[in-house]
Amino acid sequence: MKIPYTVIIGLEVHVELATSSKMFCGCSAEHFGVTPNTHTCPVCLGLPGALPVPNKKAVEWTIMLGLALGCSINEDSKFDRKNYFYPDLSKGYQISQYDEPLAVNGEIKIQDKPIRIRRVHLEEDTGKLQHETVNGEEVSLVDFNRSGVPLVEIVTEPDFRTIEEVDLYLKKLQRIIRYLGISQADMEKGSMRLEPSISLSLDDSKLPSYRVELKNINSFRFARRALEYEIKRQSELLDRGETIPQQTRGWNEAKGVTVAQREKEEANDYRYFPEPDIPPMNFTQSQIADIKAQIPEMPDQKLTRFIKIYGLSEYDASLLIDDFDLAHYFELAVKDGAKLDNAAKHIANWLINKKINYRVTVPGELISKIAVGLQTTQVDDSQLEEIIGEVLANNLQAVEDYKKGKTAVIGLFIGEVLKRGNFDKAKVIGFLNKKLKTI
Numbered sequence: 001m002k003i004p005y006t007v008i009i010g011l012e013v014h015v016e017l018a019t020s021s022k023m024f025c026g027c028s029a030e031h032f033g034v035t036p037n038t039h040t041c042p043v044c045l046g047l048p049g050a051l052p053v054p055n056k057k058a059v060e061w062t063i064m065l066g067l068a069l070g071c072s073i074n075e076d077s078k079f080d081r082k083n084y085f086y087p088d089l090s091k092g093y094q095i096s097q098y099d100e101p102l103a104v105n106g107e108i109k110i111q112d113k114p115i116r117i118r119r120v121h122l123e124e125d126t127g128k129l130q131h132e133t134v135n136g137e138e139v140s141l142v143d144f145n146r147s148g149v150p151l152v153e154i155v156t157e158p159d160f161r162t163i164e165e166v167d168l169y170l171k172k173l174q175r176i177i178r179y180l181g182i183s184q185a186d187m188e189k190g191s192m193r194l195e196p197s198i199s200l201s202l203d204d205s206k207l208p209s210y211r212v213e214l215k216n217i218n219s220f221r222f223a224r225r226a227l228e229y230e231i232k233r234q235s236e237l238l239d240r241g242e243t244i245p246q247q248t249r250g251w252n253e254a255k256g257v258t259v260a261q262r263e264k265e266e267a268n269d270y271r272y273f274p275e276p277d278i279p280p281m282n283f284t285q286s287q288i289a290d291i292k293a294q295i296p297e298m299p300d301q302k303l304t305r306f307i308k309i310y311g312l313s314e315y316d317a318s319l320l321i322d323d324f325d326l327a328h329y330f331e332l333a334v335k336d337g338a339k340l341d342n343a344a345k346h347i348a349n350w351l352i353n354k355k356i357n358y359r360v361t362v363p364g365e366l367i368s369k370i371a372v373g374l375q376t377t378q379v380d381d382s383q384l385e386e387i388i389g390e391v392l393a394n395n396l397q398a399v400e401d402y403k404k405g406k407t408a409v410i411g412l413f414i415g416e417v418l419k420r421g422n423f424d425k426a427k428v429i430g431f432l433n434k435k436l437k438t439i
């Protein structure tokens with residue numbers, strides 16, 4: 001769609017950390033497919049007087065993510081209370097971070113364009129409402145298993161200008177998180193959730209006075225559809241000279257529309273104040289350096305290395321590094337197959353084009369398959385001539401075409417012969433030409 005406006009998009013991404021316990025208590029952080037309200041205690045139920053104790057691992061992982069995204073780490077950081085009412089938030093506030101987030105000012109490059117990351121902070125997830133019909137009555141039930149699960153929020157500057165850029169950023173962020181091993185970042189299971197903000201401007205040099213925040217986005221596809229819908233909706237309003245209110249809108253996938261939910265609150269509506277039950281945090285440079293040392297090779301570095309060391313095309317390398325486990329498997333197989341000529345290229349080909357399921361094929365098995373595939377079938381000349389004769393007899397129409405001058409059909413004959421064995425191709429072509437001359 002061509003519109004006279006500049007599309008301006010910013011993103012907030014929430015990611016649940018895969019720690020074994022919750023953010024401020026010892027309850028198991030597992031909540032997907034778990035019997036409701038079985039992983040709870042006074043802290044995560046928000047009972048009065050219960051005291052939160054921060055999860056050290058979650059703090060370290062957030063710093064690690066910040067570092068991997070090129071952020072500076074705040075040596076002084078703290079938790080704050082974000083006050084609001086919602087039935088899935090029994091305390092009446094969420095423990096989050098306001099003016100001293102753990103990490104600030106990072107970036108992710110997408111096709112050489114930097115997307116600035118404003119902040120990475122740590123907070124707790126809320127419980128989950130389930131709307132059900134019980135005994136013919138429509139009720140809302142609340143499950144507190146998710147309440148208090150560590151949640152990292154990654155906020156970008158409004159640097160996206162196309163939906164394509166959003167898509168690339170999200171995939172890249174997801175890959176970095178998975179490489180760090182700090183979350184599955186699985187959108188279907190809700191461990192990665194998106195809130196894009198979008199507005200349109202006639203002038204790229206300044207931001208519009210409004211923004212529309214989108215909620216309930218559960219997949220990359222929904223994100224694209226919701227943004228496409230908003231671009232159309234907002235440009236139609238602007239075309240008619242109307243102003244667009246600052247709003248939060250939800251995505252209704254069934255109807256394919258966004259729906260107004262509420263006029264957006266400002267930060268001061270939340271009455272943030274420092275969490276009195278948790279002392280402020282301080283990190284020394286050496287603590288930060290220790291965390292940095294734990295960062296494994298990141299996807300971009302792996303991509304460069306795969307191209308350089310294994311001589312792969314950028315396309316093939318990018319498919320392999322997309323999945324951490326697949327990339328690891330590839331390297332194991334290359335080691336195993338050191339005796340094969342061009343092992344890396346053959347292995348990449350089998351993994352990418354022949355779609356070998358690497359999760360159930362041990363590298364040794366793959367190497368033998370490749371080795372067998374590379375072996376030419378040994379036949380003597382008379383056997384090969386016999387096979388060629390059979391192929392021609394089975395394709396009389398094509399032989400007629402060949403005689404009429406359609407010499408390209410020789411490709412078909414070659415293909416048919418090679419289906420019967422991995423014969424030396426040059427030899428097959430030589431024999432075919434000879435044979436075709438005699439008929």
Ligand code: ZN
Binds near residue numbers: 025042043044045
């Ligand atoms: Zn708990």
Ligand code: MN
Binds near residue numbers: 014123153
């Ligand atoms: Mn948040």
